Amino acid sequence: FRVLEFGALVREVVPGSPAEGAGIQVGDVITEVDGTRLSARVDLAEQIRKHRPGDQVTLTVEREGKEKRVKVTLGSRQDDSGKEVAYLGVNYAPRMPPVLRTPVPGTGD
DSSP states (O other), X not given: OOOOOSSEEEEEEOTTSHHHHHTOOTTOEEEXXXXXXXXXXXXXXXXHHTSOTTOEEEEEXXXXXXXXXXXXXXXXXXXXXXXXXXXXXXXXXXXXXXXXXXXXXXXXO
């Protein structure tokens, strides 16, 4: 068992999206985009924005303790300004290191 301290935890896969077509599933952790490791400083959305609609990217995905690479052809959507931008189709949360709580004497915690 390995605790991942980086990556994007997939919370939702948008129906009909490029991510769904590539087999991305809720609970997957996307750890890399084209070999660039995701971290607190390198966000999934930021990496997708570097591409254009129709580009193919390789995602490294952790699922049930196993790593696999998935090729995805990015779709297209309009951003807030109406510009066409690359689209993957997942909602995610950054994967953070585990936090250990230490009881504080006298607080009942």
